[in-house]
Amino acid sequence: MDRLQEAIRKARNERESRQAEPVLHPEALQPVPADDSQDAWRSLPELQIDQNLIVRNRLIAYHGGPEAAAYDMLRTKMIQQLQSNGWRRIALTSPYSGCGKSTAAANLAFSLSRQKDLRTIVIDFDMRRMGLAEILRQTGNHSMSDVINGNISFEQHALRHGENVIFGLNYSSTRNPAEILQSRAMIETLEQIEAEYQPDIMLFDTPPLMASDDSHGFLKNVDCALLLGAAEETSVDHIDVAEQQLAELTKVMGIVLNKCRYISEAFGYEYGSY
Template sequence: MEKLQIAIEKARASRLAQRGVTSHEDSAPEAPVVTLAEQVGAWAALPEMTLDPKVLEKNRVISNLQGQHAAYYDILRTRLRDEAKRRGIRRIAITSTRPQAGKSTTLANVSLAFARMPHYRTMVFDFDLRRPSLARILGQTPEHNMGEVLRGEVRFEDHILRYGANVAYGLNSVAVPNSSELLQSEQTHDFLNAVEEIYQPDLMLFDMPPFLAADDTQGFLGFIDGVLLIVEAEKTTRHQLDAVEQKLSELTTVVGVVLNKCPFPDESDAGSYGYGGYGYGY
């Protein structure tokens, strides 16, 4: 049995043992000991993703380029890294108050900013299984989807794509049925624990649906450490923001709020980021 599969079985057995369903010793397969060389090997074995700069540009992904606009995503990247380190957390979901706030675009940009940090490993999962879009934004057409991987029908290493040495993507070309139930299932919990054990990412980022659009995001919050909330400038009212933020903070840690698509006319203003840019709070 391959290491990830053993790790999933181990996570499952340990969960059942905690509940007293089985004895841990009886049911858990031997823990895979993953050496540093094996971690590097596991990352290297993931198929490599190539990006088309024209597709990226069309989809407002600019973080692969040098320049001032990319620098704003670098700032967000570094704040996320520092915040994760400061709080001792690793799994962060990206959600929004309303649809179309720019979650997937922000995540695509930030992930490419992380790709420029070679010693920091980031995993990005499109868990907006109802309306996946990260694949399209990054110009990818994966044959399989994360639903199949989570259900154990497709092997992780046959689906996950690696960009450079240190960023991996779990994408979807099509919507996944029963997304809410799948995301909050114990299968998904075991999967995340096993992936962490084998690949040892520094950070895991999850693209999610808008918080109020369905219960997918709320159901998944139990498995993650914090959320980054994306707010579309001039579309979200203060009241909507306060209501969503309060509800989220009752359920998890809000690691930051990004004010996206800010229509600041003067880019020389230190507090404003033009090009429909964003501000970051917290």
């Protein structure tokens, strides 16, 4: 196993050494301009959230405040890295299912909605399940696979939260997600969405790395990724192997330990003292 990990580490270093510079520049993350894309945003139907779900489904960043501090800190660190590197596309993934990445994606979206000068599009590309749609309790007749296959436009499918966040959800499972996520149609769909809506940040909820090959072809199309593990559930070995796999496909922005039951008392005290 050590020999395998060393080989993966060497491959990762070689990939990083020959990887091209980012196409985007830090100037890309600027206040929202007054352009035609604003009309495209305003034309989308607004996401309706059942207030009872906020506590039940752990949408702690929806209203902001002290409860959202952890996600707000993650959001701020994420934005700083985006600006420093000129990145736009971020994937959220995990070693296996059950690490809470869809819940994290939803909370990051709500946290980012309070950054009024940034526009964010959140897309659920974990097409074997309806993670974000179930967490947000949304129903519909189509999924992102239908958008990619041209059965429905993104404009007809997407939902808007506030003035600066858009969700692309899945309302049914897809039989062949790996092929769809590796297709030229997927690349063209993302390019079209970016051209029409001009987001500053695109956040993708992607399939677990060790459950299938669904995300392996797609992750080369993002600028970076966050790897999520579940406290007291995901082993260190699984996180280590998943991080090495992820590093072969894209830049690893960081590793997030989710579902933590214990946090420092000083954290809450310091936040409340401002």
